[in-house]
Amino acid sequence: MADADSSGEQTGAVELVDVVKMFGDFTAVDRINLSVRPGEFISLLGPSGCGKTTTLRMLAGFEEPTSGELRISGQPIAGTPPHKRDVNTVFQAYALFPHMSVAENVAYGLRQKSVGKADMALRVAEALDMVKMRPLADRRPRQLSGGQQQRVALARALVNRPSLLLLDEPLGALDRKLREEMQIELKLLQSQLGITFIFVTHDQEEALSMSDRIAVMLDGRIEQLGDPYTIYEHPASAFVAGFIGQQNFFRGRALEGGAGIEANGSTLTSSRPADSLAVGSDALAAVRPEAISVSETDPGAAVNVLRGQLAGISHLGDVIQFVVSTGGGREILARLPRTKAPRLETGQTVWCSWAADHTYLFTAEQADLVLADPASDKAEVLAGN
Amino acid sequence: MTTDTVETADPGSAAPAPGKPAKRRRARSPKFLLAIPAWTWFILFFALPVGLVLLYSLGEQVSTFVQKPNVSPSVWSLDNFGKAFDPAYAPIFWRTLRISITGTFICLVISVPFAYWLATKVSPKWRGLLLGLVLVPFWTNFLVRTIGWQLILAPNGFVSQKLQDIGITSGDLALLYTQTGVQIGVVYNYLPLMILPLYVAFERIDPALTEASKDLGANRLKTFVQVTMPLAVPGAIAGMLLVFIPLMGDYITASLLGGAKGSMAGVLVAEQFLNTFNWSRGAAMAVIMIGFILAALAVFAGIGLVLRAIVRARRRVSLPEAVA
Numbered sequence: 001m002a003d004a005d006s007s008g009e010q011t012g013a014v015e016l017v018d019v020v021k022m023f024g025d026f027t028a029v030d031r032i033n034l035s036v037r038p039g040e041f042i043s044l045l046g047p048s049g050c051g052k053t054t055t056l057r058m059l060a061g062f063e064e065p066t067s068g069e070l071r072i073s074g075q076p077i078a079g080t081p082p083h084k085r086d087v088n089t090v091f092q093a094y095a096l097f098p099h100m101s102v103a104e105n106v107a108y109g110l111r112q113k114s115v116g117k118a119d120m121a122l123r124v125a126e127a128l129d130m131v132k133m134r135p136l137a138d139r140r141p142r143q144l145s146g147g148q149q150q151r152v153a154l155a156r157a158l159v160n161r162p163s164l165l166l167l168d169e170p171l172g173a174l175d176r177k178l179r180e181e182m183q184i185e186l187k188l189l190q191s192q193l194g195i196t197f198i199f200v201t202h203d204q205e206e207a208l209s210m211s212d213r214i215a216v217m218l219d220g221r222i223e224q225l226g227d228p229y230t231i232y233e234h235p236a237s238a239f240v241a242g243f244i245g246q247q248n249f250f251r252g253r254a255l256e257g258g259a260g261i262e263a264n265g266s267t268l269t270s271s272r273p274a275d276s277l278a279v280g281s282d283a284l285a286a287v288r289p290e291a292i293s294v295s296e297t298d299p300g301a302a303v304n305v306l307r308g309q310l311a312g313i314s315h316l317g318d319v320i321q322f323v324v325s326t327g328g329g330r331e332i333l334a335r336l337p338r339t340k341a342p343r344l345e346t347g348q349t350v351w352c353s354w355a356a357d358h359t360y361l362f363t364a365e366q367a368d369l370v371l372a373d374p375a376s377d378k379a380e381v382l383a384g385n
Numbered sequence: 386m387t388t389d390t391v392e393t394a395d396p397g398s399a400a401p402a403p404g405k406p407a408k409r410r411r412a413r414s415p416k417f418l419l420a421i422p423a424w425t426w427f428i429l430f431f432a433l434p435v436g437l438v439l440l441y442s443l444g445e446q447v448s449t450f451v452q453k454p455n456v457s458p459s460v461w462s463l464d465n466f467g468k469a470f471d472p473a474y475a476p477i478f479w480r481t482l483r484i485s486i487t488g489t490f491i492c493l494v495i496s497v498p499f500a501y502w503l504a505t506k507v508s509p510k511w512r513g514l515l516l517g518l519v520l521v522p523f524w525t526n527f528l529v530r531t532i533g534w535q536l537i538l539a540p541n542g543f544v545s546q547k548l549q550d551i552g553i554t555s556g557d558l559a560l561l562y563t564q565t566g567v568q569i570g571v572v573y574n575y576l577p578l579m580i581l582p583l584y585v586a587f588e589r590i591d592p593a594l595t596e597a598s599k600d601l602g603a604n605r606l607k608t609f610v611q612v613t614m615p616l617a618v619p620g621a622i623a624g625m626l627l628v629f630i631p632l633m634g635d636y637i638t639a640s641l642l643g644g645a646k647g648s649m650a651g652v653l654v655a656e657q658f659l660n661t662f663n664w665s666r667g668a669a670m671a672v673i674m675i676g677f678i679l680a681a682l683a684v685f686a687g688i689g690l691v692l693r694a695i696v697r698a699r700r701r702v703s704l705p706e707a708v709a
Contacts, residue, residue, distance in 0.1 A: 082599040095593035103702040112602035125704040
């Protein structure tokens with residue numbers, strides 16, 4: 001184990017080179033390359049089974065990669081057991097020791113390093129102050145709420161001052177309000193401490209709100225790596241487009257020069273030409289609900305216009321969501337700020353329109369993945385009406 | 386419960402109709418009904434017999450040819466207890482305690498690594514089979530199994546012969562009808578009772594806890610000592626009780642493998658009842674054994690509490706005063 005000083009400014013850097021992890025015949029992680037900068041907050045985002053947790057467990061030392069190389073702070077860590085890695089983990093269900101008090105839980109890592117009593121007490125107190133859990137130091141984990149347990153788990157990991165903190169869906173068990181609070185606190189803590197955070201989640205909002213960069217994963221591979229803005233605005237694949245935020249997908253034939261698609265007799269134009277699309281090839285167009293306007297009259301001048309019947313209206317606070325049926329069982333989801341939304345009634349004929357730069361084009365390769373999503377909000381909205 | 390909540394309930398659910406509020410629910414049969422079978426059993430087959438034993442222990446033997454003692458209050462005395470404490474019997478009581486404590490301890494030492502291995506290292510596919518193998522001896526009659534050990538421990542038995550053939554021992558095996566023989570027999574007979582609760586205890590520990598321990602810098606041994614074993618203590622206690630208590634009253638193992646040198650209190654009590662027809666003295670001895678068991682458990686509990694206090698004190702973190 002190298003001491004932290006020799007690696008200097010590399011402390012906290014993480015490098016994954018062609019990392020593969022097989023479980024029997026199943027490839028959980030399929031040649032991942034990832035380079036994390038020291039002090040960066042990076043999220044591994046993806047649906048369950050995409051390999052994000054396996055990647056995390058390899059960094060923690062609970063799994064060894066089948067092939068490829070892992071480096072932490074510049075040092076290869078293959079074969080280094082978990083207890084000798086300068087890495088700490090916040091586990092999904094917190095994994096607090098039930099037979100120890102909050103303070104004893106937090107002190108656990110320091111005790112393993114034989115930190116002196118006085119120093120230990122000081123550091124435990126400091127860590128508990130950091131997560132505002134000092135007053136509950138003598139409680140047992142089972143006497144704490146989920147949010148409190150979460151804070152203790154965080155303190156227990158951070159008290160060791162690791163150069164890398166791994167977080168395995170740590171907010172998954174919390175209710176929405178608490179989760180949003182913890183997101184802010186986590187991000188604040190991370191920027192104060194300057195520790196590299198690798199955060200595993202399947203919740204795109206969580207990833208978007210906290211991360212410096214996001215690695216969107218699918219089937220053991222990284223689909224796209226980028227900052228939240230890029231991931232949201234310039235999705236590299238239909239899957240990424242559909243997984244981050246919501247999309248209306250249209251399937252059709254690509255037009256010349258990748259300027260749009262021809263779908264169900266309508267032409268959908270895009271000012272984001274996809275050169276890779278051959279004319280007439282099977283293609284997907286994606287439009288975000290918030291990019292679509294809904295009007296009672298034909299907007300005329302707009303580039304992309306689709307006519308349909310208003311099938312549903314949902315009030316989502318400051319946003320109103322419309323479901324427009326365009327025939328043949330197809331629905332368009334549109335979201336307008338309350339102030340800009342017209343007063344409409346279900347059943348009336350409406351026009352959906354959007355600008356050309358809001359149409360994203362992709363090959364139809366991942367069509368099955370993005371079109372068949374029974375858990376999408378669309379399905380929920382329809383069921384609700 | 387108010388009528389309001391009833392009215393807001395889903396009409397299709399089992400909630401009572403509005404207007405017939407929740408009173409009906411309260412009128413259902415009292416909860417203790419569920420415990421009646423257990424209480425009946427407990428009273429008929431535990432409390433009552435123990436009461437009878439206590440009563441007999443106060444009575445007196447009528448003659449060596451009459452089994453039932455005279456238990457009329459006029460003859461009540463503690464004489465039987467005095468007789469039971471006869472110096473001739475004392476070594477047997479002490480031996481019983483020694484064999485039981487040693488046996489419990491040996492069972493624990495054998496079971497902890499095995500149960501841990503079974504619960505954490507063996508794939509779930511094989512666990513059922515191995516657990517079944519642990520229980521296989523229970524499919525055979527206790528008596529037959531113990532007689533089997535007579536053959537194994539016999540001075541002219543095949544084990545003795547083999548050991549001499551390979552040159553490990555030079556003479557006949559001198560284990561049958563000794564205290565060591567009994568010790569081996571009881572460990573064999575009671576081992577599954579220790580393995581099962583320990584296995585359950587280890588199996589119930591969340592693997593994330595041991596991972597968390599390693600993640601925080603503890604190696605495997607430290608993790609076992611600081612996390613796994615403390616969490617398995619309830620299982621260890623259950624196992625120790627399950628082994629120690631019946632072992633203190635063991636009759637079959639001691640009488641078949643113990644002879645005169647390895648006799649235990651259970652054999653002594655049986656003799657009073659079956660050979661000398663002195664039910665009163667036998668009952669007094671049984672009461673003394675109950676006292677022994679309770680005293681031993683109290684001592685164990687005391688030791689356990691002291692150990693726990695020491696562990697907790699060592700683990701304790703006293704934080705500096707919070708700055709207001």
